[in-house]
Amino acid sequence: MQAPSEGISLNSGLPQMIHLDLDIKDFCTDWTHCDLMSGYIARMVSHNRLDSLLFSNLYSSALNELLEAVYRTHGSSGKLQCAVQRDGNVDRIELTFPADEETYKVYEAAIAKVNGDNAETLYLEALFADAEPDASLGLLELGVDYGARLAIGRNEDGRMSLVAELVLEDDAE
Amino acid sequence: MIADNMTQAFQWTFNENDQEFSLHGSLRPQRADELNGCFSAMEQSVAKVSGKFYVNVRRLVRMNNVAFHAFAGKILDLVRSRSDLSVHVTTSSVVGWATRKFAVLETMSDKITVSEYDNEFYPGQSFVEDSEFIHVLRTQTKLTWRHEKELLRKHGLKPGMQVADICCGIGDFAVLLQKEFEPDRLVALDHSRSSLDYARRVAADFGIRGIDYVFGDAADMLLEDNQFDFVTCRHSLQVFDQPELILKELYRICKPGGRVYVTNEKNSHCLGEPRSESIQWTYNEVAKLWHHFDMDIEIGPKSRRLLIDGGFQNVTIGSFMVTNTDGDPQDFADVIASWKNLFAGKMAQERGDSPEFIERFAKGFDDHIFAALHPKGYAGWPIWVASGRKPL
Structure with missing residues (x-):
């Protein structure tokens, strides 16, 4: 099991708000699934926030980047699970998806960049690089721009978990 | 494209x-x-x-x-x-x-x-965000609500609807809507963070739950299409230099068959007796002052045309007069006193008016207050109410 980012538990005891479960192959039949899922979940979890529209838009943007990363980089078969939880004003998103060793290493490298001292520099480099962005750009953005805490972990069933904890508004009702 | x-x-x-x-x-x-x-x-x-x-x-x-x-x-x-x-x-x-x-x-x-x-969006936003103005906004709502409570029913608002109050300001009208009409959903949107902070505090103090106060630009809302049965927008087309842009958005978020309800003023029609001539002169000048800041405080009777041009059907329009006889005349006088402070104060000064003009301008407000508080006097503030149905 990969050591998570400090303070993030890969098995949080928080109650589930929403849990979506689908086959990774079905998910990857259409790019717009990322947008649809992120928009749907964002709307569902935003109703009791201080400013539901602003929160929903930020949440959707963050979740979409995570889903796009998984869409591009994942193992060949198995379930994709998306579980969202909340503790006060901390929102926790956990994506669990099939991942072979090569896939896991991609995320391992990306998370190392996010949690490194020069994440902001790496983010700007990736943002203005000539090559099209890879999975790390969205994760770097979450870490640098959204102040998200990110972690990964290896599951025994051949899947991996990608966890993000975000604070999208200062005070919630 | x-x-x-x-x-x-x-x-x-x-x-x-x-x-x-x-x-x-x-x-x-x-x-x-x-x-x-x-x-x-x-x-x-x-x-x-x-x-x-x-x-x-x-x-x-x-x-x-x-x-x-x-x-x-x-x-x-x-x-x-x-x-x-x-x-x-x-x-x-x-x-x-x-x-x-x-x-x-x-x-x-x-x-x-x-x-x-951001800030330049509403020409009058810096004026209405002034904390001194909050008291007058609350008093205005108190005075207009006694009329609008019934008018809203006539214009089609019923309990259990999906309602949006756009340009909700300090949110007091939304609180009254929530209490009186118990909508299934009530979104109150404004472009002033300080007003929304105030609105949330008041709702929390009053134990009112269920109002979704959101920050937004009335001419570019993030709200999705065809969401609401009834959309209100009060006293706001008049503080915006392109009211048709807001109406377009109100139309967009309204469900087909739903209604958009707007209220606006025609300030030059404010009246009072005694001292009617001084009062009349001042309110004609109010209209010119607002025009200087790209706002149209005379928009009230134009609401019908705006709604028809905006594609609405079954447009209805009427007016009511808030007067000193509606309750405590001091409430009416307080509103006029606040207008005087704002119009003959910050706004006139910002326009560069002379002390002589400001003195005469302020006197009309004082005379309006005099008429309101006079035991035999009468003072009025007319408001136009219009609504239209979005075609099915």
Whole structure:
């Protein structure tokens, strides 16, 4: 099991708000699934926030980047699970998806960049690089721009978990 | 132009007069080449531009990193390949991620600037956000509510509806709506963070739950289409220099068959006895003062035309007069006193009016207060109420 980012538990005891479960192959039949899922979940979890529209838009943007990363980089078969939880004003998103060793290493490298001292520099480099962005750009953005805490972990069933904890508004009702 | 193969409709327009290229909608492509049509249009547009090229992303609600990466590269190419060109990106404070995200462009070239479009949106916003004005806004709502409570029913508002109060200000009308009509959903939107903070505090103090106070630009709302049975927008078209843009948005968020309800004033029709001539003169000057700040305080009777031109059907309009006989005359007098402080104070001074003019201008308000508090006097403030149905 990969050591998570400090303070993030890969098995949080928080109650589930929403849990979506689908086959990774079905998910990857259409790019717009990322947008649809992120928009749907964002709307569902935003109703009791201080400013539901602003929160929903930020949440959707963050979740979409995570889903796009998984869409591009994942193992060949198995379930994709998306579980969202909340503790006060901390929102926790956990994506669990099939991942072979090569896939896991991609995320391992990306998370190392996010949690490194020069994440902001790496983010700007990736943002203005000539090559099209890879999975790390969205994760770097979450870490640098959204102040998200990110972690990964290896599951025994051949899947991996990608966890993000975000604070999208200062005070919630 | 519309690229309809994107996740959601994504559009771009070019205004040659303003040298402004605007992006609208949701932009989450899988590959950068999905943006080629837009980039071609941008290249054609910028070919006609010299000096500053404006890129307006105020209505760009969503954008993934694939799109941003491609756009950032395109904008950098522009300023690097054209020595005569600089680029200014305008974002919106309403779209939470946009300013942060686009601001990084400034770090890449001193020929790129980024700013957040905000305060200048409502010409009168700085006036109505003044904390002194909150008291008068609350008193105004108290005075108008006794009329509107029944009028709202006549215009079609019923319990259990999905309701939006756009330009909700300090949110007191939304609280009254919530108590009286118990809507299934009530969204109250305003473009003033300080007013919304106040509204949330008041709702919490009063134990009112269920009102969703949201920050937003009434002319560019993030609310989705066809959501609400009843949309209210009170005393707000008059503080906006392009009221038809707000009406277009009210129409968009209203369900087909739902109604949009607007109230507006015609301040020159304020009246009082005794001292009617002085009162009349001052309120005619109020209309001119507002016009100076690009606001139309005379819009009340024009509401019918605005609604018909906006595509509404079954448009109904009427007016009511808030008077000193509606309850405690002191409430009416307090409202006029606050108008005097604002109109003959901050606004007249900002326009550069002479002390002689301000003295005469202020006297009309004093005379209106005199009429309101006179045991045999009568003072009135007329308000026009109009609503229209969005076609099925």
